[in-house]
Amino acid sequence: MIKISTVELYVIQMPLKSPFLTHLGAVKDREGIIVKVTNTDGLTGFGEGVAFSTPWYTEETVETCLHMLKNFLIPLLQKHPIEHPGELSVLFKSIKRNNMAKAAIETALWDLFAKSHLEPLSKIIGGTRAVIASGVVVATDSTAKALQQIENYLVDGYQRIKVKINPKQDYSFLSEIRKIYPDLPIMADANSAYSLKDIDRLKALDELNLLMIEQPLAHDDIIEHAVLQKEIRTPICLDESIVSFDDARKAIEIGSCQVINIKMGRVGGLHEAIKIHDYCFERGIPVWCGGMIEFGISRAHNIALASLPGFSIPGDISASSRFWDEDIISPEVTVENGVITVPKYPGIGFEINEKRLQETLLSKKSFFF
Template sequence: MKITSVELNVIEMPLKDPFLTHLGAVKVREGIIIKITNSEGVTGFGEGVAFSTPWYTEETIKTSLHMLTDFLIPLLKNNPIDHPAQASQLFSSIRRNHMAKAALETALWDLYAKIHAQSLSKILGGTRTVTAAGVVVATDSTTKALRQIDQYLKEGYQRIKVKISPKLDYTFLAEIRRSHPDLPIMADANSAYTLQDIERIKALDDFNLLMIEQPLAYDDIIEHALLQKEIKTPICLDESINSYDDARKAIEFGSCKVINIKVGRVGGLYEAKRIHDYCFEKGIPVWCGGMIEFGISRAHNIALASLPGFSIPGDISSSNRFWEEDIITPEVIVQNGSIAVPTGPGIGFEINQKRLREVIQWKETFVF
C-alpha cells in the first residue's frame, strides 16, 4: 500500500441535544480523525470513536492517542502491509485498545478500496443497496421521549431504541407502548441491572420488545445465559462482545439471541466481518451499533451494514441527528426509512474540509 504519511486530527463538536443514559450525559463529542496517504497521493480516512471519559469502555481520546502515536503507527511504519486485513494480525501484539486499532484499520480499508477503485461495501462483500435506519431515544423524560419518537417516525426511521434503567423502565415503556402499540422498539440498559432484578426484567416481556440490549454487566456472558432462559424477550449483547471469540462463546452458551456489532468496539472492520460471518452461519441476527459518530465512522458503518446478515435496522441515523453540520459531504440522509449504500470508491463520501478545519483542536502528521 506504500503509505507515506498518517495524519491525526482531534476534533470536537457540540451535540444538538444532550445524549442521556444512566451512566451520564454527552453534550460535546470529541473524536479522532485519521488520514492515511499513499505514494500515489490516494487518501483513506478512519475515525476513533472513544469518548472523552471511560464510561462506555476503558478507552478515552487520550489513551487512544497514546496507543496510536507510541505503538500502532510505529508498528505500521516498520511493518508494511499489502492488505488491511493484515493490520489485525499486526496489531495483535497490543492487548485490547480496540478503538485505537479500529481508527487506524478503518482508514486502511478506505485507502485500499480507493486504490482498487471499488466501494468499501463491495470490498467487504456487501449485498445491500440500502440499509435500514434506526435511531436512539436517550432522555430521562417520557414527554420528551414521545416527542422525539413522533419526530423520528415522521423522518422515516424503521426502529426505535430507548435507553432504560431501574429508575426508568416499566412505566416509561408502558407510556411509549400506549402511544405506539405496534412500533418496533428495543430497550438498551447499558448494564444497569443485576440478576437480583430478574423479576423486574421479566416484567418487560409485557411490551413485546424486539430485544433488551446488555441488561447485565458489561463484561458478562455467563449470567446473561441464565437470564435469557428466564425471559421471553431476546437478549442482545453489546459491551460483552469485543471479539470473534466473545461472540462465539456467547452464542454457544446461549447468552443472547442477537448481537450488536460496533466496528470500534471489536477493533476494526476485519473482526466485525468475522463476527458477522459467524453469526450469519449460526442464524443469529446482527445489527450495527452507533457511537454518536461523525460522518466518517458513520460511512464505515453503512458499508458494514450492507453485508447480508444485518437484518435488523442499525443505529445509523442521518448526520443531522446529532450535528448542525457534519464533516463529510454529502451528509448521511435517511430517506423512506433507509440509507443508500454508496457505490463510489472507498467510503463513498468526501471530507468537508472547511468544516473539518473549523472543529480541529489538535493535529500531528507522521511521515513514513
C-alpha cells in the first residue's frame, strides 16, 4: 500500500523568456500547479498540473484543476488507499474528464512509487532508451523571427522543428522556411485552425515534405480527420482529439491519423499514456511526446515517458532554458547534441529547487491523510 501522509498543492507563476504565440493567443506568463505527495517514511513524489490559466487549449484551467483536486480527487484518495499508481484510473473513473487534474496527482504518485522502489521512473514503466531525441516549437507571427529561432535551435542541436500555422500563415510561411532548410525535419501544428473547406490549402502543403500536420481540424473530431487523411499525403497527427485510450483506438481504426501525439496531462496521466503507447507500438503507429510549456517536473515525467520504445519521433521536450531563466528543478534539463539523457536516479531523477519554488509561489494548501 502507498501510505500517504500529506498532499500539498503549490500554485506557481513564472514569466516566459519570450511570448509563445499561436492563432489562439499569446502565453507570456505561465501559471501551474505543483503536487507534492509525502509518504509515512518521509519520501516525496512530485507531479505537475499542466492546465493553463484560461481554457484555450482544453476546457480545464488552473482554477478548475484546483477545484477538482481539493474537493474530489484528493478526498477520494483519502478514503481509498491504493497499492499502485495505475489504480487511480479506476478510482477516478466516476469523475468525468478533468484529465489534467487527475494527471497532476497521478504523476506525483508515480514519482513516489519509483522512489520507494529505488528505481528510475523510466525503468519502472519499461523504458528502453538511455537518451531521447529532442524537438522544439517555433511559435511566432514573423517569417524572419521564425528563421532566426530555427537557426538558434539548430545550433543548440534540436533534431526536429515544429511550426505553428493557421490559414493566414501556412504555405508561404512554411515554403520560405523550406527554401532555407530543404532537408530539415519540419512538422506543422494547426491547433484546429482549419475545416474541410480548406482541403485545397492543406493539399498544397504536401509538396513541402512535412513530417506531419498536427490537429488541422476541430479539437474534438476524429471523423472529418479521416476524410482529410484520404485526401492528403502529409501524415495527420492527432493531439487535442485524443483524450483517452479509446479515442486513440477509434482514431486508428477509422484512419483519422498516421501519428499520435501523447500528452500525459491531456489523457489523464502516465497509466493511460502508456496504454496508448503500447497499442500504437503493437500496430506500428509512430508516437511522440507533446509539450505544454511545462515547468521542470512535467518535463522530467515526459522524459521518462519518451524513453518507451514506441516514441520514435523527437518530442516537444526541450531544455529548461527554452522557456525559463531558472527552472524549479535541479539540475535543469539540458539538450546536448540533440538529445536529453534519461536520468538514472530514483523517481523522475531531478531534485526540486526549493528556492525557485518559493520565489514563484502564489498559494499553497496541504491535505493530511
